[in-house]
Amino acid sequence: MSTIRQRTATGVAEARPATRVRSVKTSRRIGFVLKLLAVILATLYALAPVLLILSAALNPANTLVNQSLIPEGATLDNFRSLFNSPQHPWPLWIWNSIKLAGLTALIVVAVSALGAYAISRFRYRGRQAGLLTIILIQLFPNILTVVALFLLLQQIGKVFPFLGLNTHGGLLLIYTGGALGFNTYLMKGYFDTVPRELDESARIDGASNFQTFWHVMLPLVRPILAVIAILTFVATYGDFLLARVMLKSTDQYTLAVGMALFINDQFNQRWGIFAAAALVGALPIVIVFLTLQRQLIGGLTTGSVKG
Amino acid sequence: MLRKPSDPRLSNPKGVSEEGGALERPTTSITDLLVRLGGLAFIDAVALWFAYRLFSNGAAVIGGLVLFITLLVNVIFLFNGLYPWRWLAPGLVLLILMVVYPVVYMVYIAFTNYGDGHLLTKEQVVAQLGTQYFSGEGGATYKWTAFRSDDGRFLIHLEDEQGNTFVASKENGIRPATPELLGGAPVGGELPEQINGYQQLKRLQVLRYLGDLNKLGITGEQGPLRFNSLDSASIQQRRFTYDPATDQLRNNETGKVYTPKDGFFTAPDGERVTPGFAAVVGWRNFARIFTSPEIRQPFLGVFVWTVLFALLSVLTTFSLGLAMAMVLNDKQLPVRGLWRSLIIIPYTIPAFISALIWVGLFNTVHGPINKALESLFGISPDWFSDANLAKIMILAINLWLGFPYMMVICLGALQSIPSDMYEAADLDGAGPIQKFRSLTLPLLLVAVAPLLVGSFAFNFNNFTLIELVTEGNPPDPNGASVAGQTDILISYTYRLAFASGRGTDFGLAAAISLIIFMIVAAITIFNFRLTRRLEEVT
Incomplete structure (x- = not known):
């Protein structure tokens, strides 16, 4: 939605007299901020599971209960045990x-x-x-x-x-x-x-x-x-x-x-x-x-x- | 593998003539002919060996298929008029064997009762029933004594109730005893300690070898010899006789006669001989889907959810993808390439991995999602036990999996919309919503509609997601069907055929696969039409 508003604003600015320039500028700025916000939110949404997995992989706890965004005492133990598990090659x-x-x-x-x-x-x-x-x-x-x-x-x-x-x-x-x-x-x-x-x-x-x-x-x-x-x-x-x-x-x-x-x-x-x-x-x-x-x-x- | 000319566009014609100008018409040269014949001879030899092995192992249909493909390859490579097909031959062979034949075979299975209890062919069932014996009144009973050679072979001395004696062995069957066979000892007299190198076994030793003796399979003219106890052995009689002329099976013990019906040898009173065999049952599998209540009910539920799931998946992923594409399409946004690359990551992770990750995140007790919901709203939904919640969860996961793809294709389509169209709309005083509805959306849809239909078809068969997230669970509340409440058609088929724990039903699974095929084929043909019509529009 913000895209449209922004685009209209540009169009209107060209079509109408210069008296409206200031309001166009503010609405353009608002549109821009909204878009940036949307992009950041979407990126967080896309990456959240990946970050959680990354943190879980480094977390020595190995349990879902102790899942946190920043693991305490990060180690590579989990990666190491990938290579040392005879049951799960x-x-x-x-x-x-x-x-x-x-x-x-x-x-x-x-x-x-x-x-x-x-x-x-x-x-x-x-x-x-x-x-x-x-x-x-x-x-x-x-x-x-x-x-x-x-x-x-x-x-x-x-x-x-x-x-x-x-x-x-x-x-x-x-x-x-x-x-x-x-x-x-x-x-x-x-x-x-x-x-x-x-x-x-x-x-x-x-x-x-x-x-x-x-x-x-x-x-x-x-x-x-x-x-x-x-x-x-x-x-x-x-x-x-x-x-x-x-x-x-x-x-x-x-x-x-x-x-x-x-x-x-x-x-x-x-x-x-x-x-x-x-x-x-x-x-x-x-x-x-x-x-x-x-x-x-x-x-x-x-x-x-x-x- | 590929050779790398310095500049393909310029250098090729000349480069080629220098390297291989000698051959003018490759299809007619002598060496070419010899190479071709040699290659064919080799292929034929291998293929004939394959076909022979297949035939002699009872896989006659596949053996025939191999012969057919070999013939095809020979024809293609022997006739110069079929030259272009030589290029297609490798692909053709693979397609016929691994795609065309399975499709045909599948259609055939859909019209049979193939599945648990009907896994064998009729010939195999007859052969298997032929190994069943009974100790009937007609079968003689013997007292027996065993002899064993040092290399582990056995010789058995038998005496029936009338006092007739026999010598039995694996190699020679059962023969009347003669002094010669008894190693010179008189017939009917005391048995010697050893006969021609075979040592007589004491009772304790016999006990040890009793199992081995029965496994030997010593067979006389009337049937196999069975060692019932340390004292008695008897000749067994075949339980069943099959008459190929009348296609009837007779039970020799009871005298009952069975005729093949619906994949079983069936007596007039309805008694069936197990195992059954695979038989063509006509439209019965399809009829079951539409008439049998215990299949129709779950099938309808699964069907509705499949369509709903595919439709909602396309709708949600497309909406979010389009929204993000419109945001990212703004040239003022800083580092657009980076945002795009980051948002596209969910799409690049193999679906089986992300599906499993999300199952962990949605974990009812320990998962971060429920922990967050708990602390924010004090609720902890049971995503996996409640059918509606499970469906919402599946759609939510699929949204994450699918929206980056939609964003990418929408970005491409948005960039192809000429900007002067928007300028014209501005001049006409169109509002933002109006511009979106009557300019952006229709023009975008022209470009992406075929891909949306393709996405629908893909999700229609999105087995990986359903199987890894819920395995179709929660189960049918009535417990009457293998179909869970989040099963889509393809996972339902899988459960019927392989993984229900209630036996397999290949026939029904194939029939449902055929129905899915009809639906997907219809969608795809519609898609082709759509593409062509839309191409004419633009």
């Missing part, structure tokens, strides 16, 4: 999450770049239908087929244990399959913006299709490759349902599953360690997002993967 869980998310991102980028190149550059029979199919398939998010995926892995696992339930191989297949369609579509849109003259001139110079793709196309589309890799990584890292259903043993858990089962309503006895784990688990993602804000937001608004 936090480093392993985080590594599992990073491994799965990283491999998924890598495979998705590679496979969807190949597909997007073909869809963007070749004209062939079935192209339109194929594109439409990809979009339609994407309407069915793979968390909806979780029952079928569970049974599929169960059956495959009887023959190939490394791709069955409770394996990262099986989960990786699910993640990559689920992320491919939409990202191919997203990438194809970006490929379309690269002028065709570039690859045509490469072709005239005798480059094969693959050489054109590798040496001409890929360097030009690096921004979208990065965006898709990061968004896929973040989405996979944050998956809870699929990992929860498919993984059964402690050493296979991802961070999401391990953390949920660790806290399991025992907030009061495990608050400090949980807070330390939350910080360690969230930090990489937060840093990536904040440093690449501008590049990522384009992908975010197209994807609307969250929120």
Whole structure:
């Protein structure tokens, strides 16, 4: 609301005679103060839980009861116990999450770049239908087929244990399959913006299709490759349902599953360690997002993967 | 991985011609053909081995799928006319196996009774029933003596009530005794201490090996031999006989005949043989959702809350996000970039982490929120036991999670509204509210409406939030359903299929998933329409 008032004030000042200048100035000042207040409040709202978690992580008390904004006798004990808990192998869980998310991102980028190149550059029979199919398939998010995926892995696992339930191989297949369609579509849109003259001139110079793709196309589309890799990584890292259903043993858990089962309503006895784990688990993602804000937001608004 | 030319836009055409100018038409060269055939041969060999293993392990459908995909890959790589598809092949394989097949399989499951009590196929059930035996009147009873070799094998001497003697072993089944088999001792006479290297076991030793003996599975022509006690063993009879021609199951002990019905072998008097098997039951799962009172009631409740939750989530996050965007859009504000980066932080934290953090903060007894409320207003709401409070808490958490995203997209959209429009409105003497309602909001909505619909669809399936915050609790007050009072459709599905503690019902879970799919698909198609129509507008 204050925005509007302020903006009107500016407009009015230009349109009306100068007698009103002083009142316009005060109302502009009031508007400005209100806005600053709103921003500060919103920032506090956004950061309060983060600050509380930070303080809990440093607080040696490890309980929710003793939660305070500034911890007494701050130590890194909670972080240390993350690495010394045989029942709850936090480093392993985080590594599992990073491994799965990283491999998924890598495979998705590679496979969807190949597909997007073909869809963007070749004209062939079935192209339109194929594109439409990809979009339609994407309407069915793979968390909806979780029952079928569970049974599929169960059956495959009887023959190939490394791709069955409770394996990262099986989960990786699910993640990559689920992320491919939409990202191919997203990438194809970006490929379309690269002028065709570039690859045509490469072709005239005798480059094969693959050489054109590798040496001409890929360097030009690096921004979208990065965006898709990061968004896929973040989405996979944050998956809870699929990992929860498919993984059964402690050493296979991802961070999401391990953390949920660790806290399991025992907030009061495990608050400090949980807070330390939350910080360690969230930090990489937060840093990536904040440093690449501008590049990522384009992908975010197209994807609307969250929120 | 990516090579880095100094300046891609300028250097590429020439750079490429120097590095690889020899190949003119890659699809027709001999080496290319050889590489392709070699690669295909390798892929085919691996795939055929996979398919063979799958078939021989009873996963025929997936085996067939692997064969189909292999065939597809071969066709794509053998015909030059299908060249563009070669680029799509890796993605296609993954999509067919991990997306298309599960969708089809899911639709199939929705029409079956697959779930606890019906987990096996009919063939598996018949095979399993084939291992059930009973000690019937027809089965002979024996006195027995066991012999054991040093390497742990057993030889059994049997004598039936008529005085006929037999020698039984795991390897050779049950054979009439001959002096040869008895190591030279006469048939019917005193048993020797050892037979062909097997030592006779004393009663105490036999006691120790009784369990092992039954596990051996010595089987004669009529059925397996069972050691009932130290003195008697008997031949067991198969309880069931299955006749594939009539598709009927006969109980050999009672003579009852069972026919398959609704996933059970069922007798005319309604008696069922367990376990049941997975069978197609038509529209029954869907009919249950709409007619069976113990499912319809919770389903309706869950459905209404799902829609309400998604709608209110979009509304609250968008309102706050828009308000903050309008504030941050003021160029006079100092360090706008910093504020923006700070406010965006909740969005960057993985949702499973922030959801759990908030559960701690909302903790009824020790949580900082309730402590603050206690000291300020003297109240301590029980966020997790009261359904309405739990819903408010979920929406509040989701507001925190979601408003930064809305702020970011609104900021982008606000900046794309040309400022001369506001100047024109000022000239026309429009007030602030009027300008917001008839200028800012409509122009903004054109840009962000598809994203709002997308956000609705996302929250419609926001499993992570619900499961981590309340697990769907508080539970159904009547205790009749697995659906908790804050469950949304997707978490209800999850509970039905995996986590209810009341057994699994894959069929019903798949049916509900299909319904969610219809709703989400409708929303998305509407979204596509909206995008196109709005593009025409602007």
